[in-house]
Amino acid sequence: MAGSYEAFADSPELRESYERCEQEMQRRSYWWWxxxxxxxAAFQPPFWAVSAVLAEADRIADEGPPADRERSFARWRAETLAEVRSGRSEHPLRRAFVDTMRRWDLDVAVLEECLETLHADAAGPLAFAEFEDLRRYLRGASGTTFELIAPLIEARDSEAMRLLSVLAEALALVDIFEDLPEDLAQGRCYLPRADLRRLGLEIAHLGSGEGSEALDELVRLQVGRGRELLAQAALVTQMVGAEFRLGVQALLVGGRLRFDEIEILRSRVLAEGLDPMLPAGATRIRPLPLNAGPAPGHVAVIMDGNRRWAEQRGLPALEGHRSGELALGHLIYSALRLGIRHLSVYAFSTENWNRSLEELAPLFDTMADFLTESVERLQRLGVQVRWCGQRDRFDPSIASALALLESMTSNNSALMLTICADYGGREELAAAARALAAEAVAGTVRPEDIGPADLARHLYVPELPDVDLLIRTSGEQRISNFLPWQLAYAELVFDPVLWPDFGLSQLHNAVAVYAGRQRRFGADLPGRARPAKPARTG
Structure with missing residues (x-):
C-alpha cells in the first residue's frame, strides 16, 4: 500500500476500510489512483475514501434496469447521508468515507448535490441539448467530487473551487468516451443532441462502427472542448497547497494524454470506446492502431526544456523538473500505446554536472523520490528498466534507487526503458576503447581483428539496439553527446514543444514522420522505415 495508515492504527476496522478503498481505486481507475x-502519503487515504465511495455510487447509478437502478441508488443515497450525519458506518467502504467527512469537516451540501445528480441519472436516460447542458451535469456528477476534496489540497477560495470543478468536467468527458459503447447499448447518449443534428447524425450512427467524416468531426468537436476545459483548469495548480501541485499537474497531463488517444482513434472510439489506462487485471496495454505503418522499434528522446517551461510560468526551475518527471511517466505510457518496444531517455548528462549546486541538490532529491515511487507503476505496466551511464558519481540515494528499479523490473518485457543518467557518449566510447586496449595488451584480442561488434560489447548496455527515431524537444537541433554509436542511422525529429508539454499527440506525430521517411542504410534503393537490428554483442 502506498499511503500512510498510521492515523488509523488504533482501529483495525477503519484501517481495513481505507485499505479497501485504495484497492477499489486501483481496480476502478488506475489513472486517478x-x-x-x-x-x-498521509493525505492519500482520504482521497481514496472519497473517490471509492463516489465511484461506487456512480456504478450503482449506471448498472441494471432503470427501475432497479433508481431503487438501488435511492437506498445507497439515503444510507450514505444518514451515516455521514450520524458519524458512524459499518459498511466496508463507507466506514472510511464517513471518517474522512468527519475528520476533515468536508461539506455535506456538496455531497448532497453530487448524489442528487447521480440519482437523476439513475432514474432514467438523460439527454442534453447543448454542450453547456452537458457541462452542468458533469459539474454536478464529477465537479462536486473535486469540490468535496478541495479542503484536503488547501484549495479554499471560490476561484480554486471553480477551476477544480472545470478539471473534473474535462476528465468526466474522457469517461464518457471510455463508457460510450456500453452506454449506447443501454439507451444512453451523453453527447449533445445539437452536435448530432448539425452534423446530420442520429444516435444509431454512433455505434455502427462505420467511419465517416461527420463522425470524425463529432469526436474532434468534443476533444477540442475537453482540451479547452483543461487549458482553463491549468491555473489551479498554483491555487492548491505546494505539496499537492504535482498531483493536480498529473491529472492535467493525464487528461491531455487521454484526449490525444481519442483524437488518434477518431470515430473508432464511438464504437470501440476508450481503453482504461490499465484495465483491471491486465498486465499489458493494448497498442493503438496506427495508420502510417509499424512503429519504430527503438525511440530515443532528449527531454529538453524543463527550465524554460518553468521560467515561462514564473516558477522555480525545480518545478519544471518535477513537471518533466510527469511527462516522462506519460511518455512511457504513450510508448506502450504506440507499440514501441525500446525507449531510451536522456535523464542526466555528464555535462549537467556543470550546473549550480543550488539547482542540482533539489533536482537529485526529487529524482530519487521519482525513481523510488515509480517501482510499483512500472511493474504494473510491465516495463523493464536499465541504467546506461557511469555508476560511481551519483549520490547513493539515486544510485540505489536506479539499481532497485533495474532489479525489480528485470523480468518485465512489455517495454525496455533505458535511463541514460550520468551519461556522455564520448566517455562511453572512450571507456569501450580502453577496455579493448586492455584486451589487446593481455593478448586476448589482436588489434587487426577488432571490429564494430568488439567495441559494441564494451558499451554501457551492449544489448541496446540501434536507435530508429531520435526526438529532441524544445526546438534545439543537436544530439548533445547522446548515444552517438546507436544513432548512426537514426531518423531525427526536432519538436518545438518544451518537454513538460510533450505528450502522446507529439509522439504519435513524430512516429508518423518516421514512417513516412525512406531509409536506405547506405544502400542504393530506398525502403520504407523499418526497425534496425540490435547491435551485435560478439
Missing amino acids: AATTWAP
Whole structure:
C-alpha cells in the first residue's frame, strides 16, 4: 500500500476500510489512483475514501434496469447521508468515507448535490441539448467530487473551487468516451443532441462502427472542448497547497494524454470506446492502431526544456523538473500505446554536472523520490528498466534507487526503458576503447581483428539496439553527446514543444514522420522505415 495508515492504527476496522478503498481505486481507475500517489502519503487515504465511495455510487447509478437502478441508488443515497450525519458506518467502504467527512469537516451540501445528480441519472436516460447542458451535469456528477476534496489540497477560495470543478468536467468527458459503447447499448447518449443534428447524425450512427467524416468531426468537436476545459483548469495548480501541485499537474497531463488517444482513434472510439489506462487485471496495454505503418522499434528522446517551461510560468526551475518527471511517466505510457518496444531517455548528462549546486541538490532529491515511487507503476505496466551511464558519481540515494528499479523490473518485457543518467557518449566510447586496449595488451584480442561488434560489447548496455527515431524537444537541433554509436542511422525529429508539454499527440506525430521517411542504410534503393537490428554483442 502506498499511503500512510498510521492515523488509523488504533482501529483495525477503519484501517481495513481505507485499505479497501485504495484497492477499489486501483481496480476502478488506475489513472486517478496513480495521480493521488503524488500527494503526501498521509493525505492519500482520504482521497481514496472519497473517490471509492463516489465511484461506487456512480456504478450503482449506471448498472441494471432503470427501475432497479433508481431503487438501488435511492437506498445507497439515503444510507450514505444518514451515516455521514450520524458519524458512524459499518459498511466496508463507507466506514472510511464517513471518517474522512468527519475528520476533515468536508461539506455535506456538496455531497448532497453530487448524489442528487447521480440519482437523476439513475432514474432514467438523460439527454442534453447543448454542450453547456452537458457541462452542468458533469459539474454536478464529477465537479462536486473535486469540490468535496478541495479542503484536503488547501484549495479554499471560490476561484480554486471553480477551476477544480472545470478539471473534473474535462476528465468526466474522457469517461464518457471510455463508457460510450456500453452506454449506447443501454439507451444512453451523453453527447449533445445539437452536435448530432448539425452534423446530420442520429444516435444509431454512433455505434455502427462505420467511419465517416461527420463522425470524425463529432469526436474532434468534443476533444477540442475537453482540451479547452483543461487549458482553463491549468491555473489551479498554483491555487492548491505546494505539496499537492504535482498531483493536480498529473491529472492535467493525464487528461491531455487521454484526449490525444481519442483524437488518434477518431470515430473508432464511438464504437470501440476508450481503453482504461490499465484495465483491471491486465498486465499489458493494448497498442493503438496506427495508420502510417509499424512503429519504430527503438525511440530515443532528449527531454529538453524543463527550465524554460518553468521560467515561462514564473516558477522555480525545480518545478519544471518535477513537471518533466510527469511527462516522462506519460511518455512511457504513450510508448506502450504506440507499440514501441525500446525507449531510451536522456535523464542526466555528464555535462549537467556543470550546473549550480543550488539547482542540482533539489533536482537529485526529487529524482530519487521519482525513481523510488515509480517501482510499483512500472511493474504494473510491465516495463523493464536499465541504467546506461557511469555508476560511481551519483549520490547513493539515486544510485540505489536506479539499481532497485533495474532489479525489480528485470523480468518485465512489455517495454525496455533505458535511463541514460550520468551519461556522455564520448566517455562511453572512450571507456569501450580502453577496455579493448586492455584486451589487446593481455593478448586476448589482436588489434587487426577488432571490429564494430568488439567495441559494441564494451558499451554501457551492449544489448541496446540501434536507435530508429531520435526526438529532441524544445526546438534545439543537436544530439548533445547522446548515444552517438546507436544513432548512426537514426531518423531525427526536432519538436518545438518544451518537454513538460510533450505528450502522446507529439509522439504519435513524430512516429508518423518516421514512417513516412525512406531509409536506405547506405544502400542504393530506398525502403520504407523499418526497425534496425540490435547491435551485435560478439
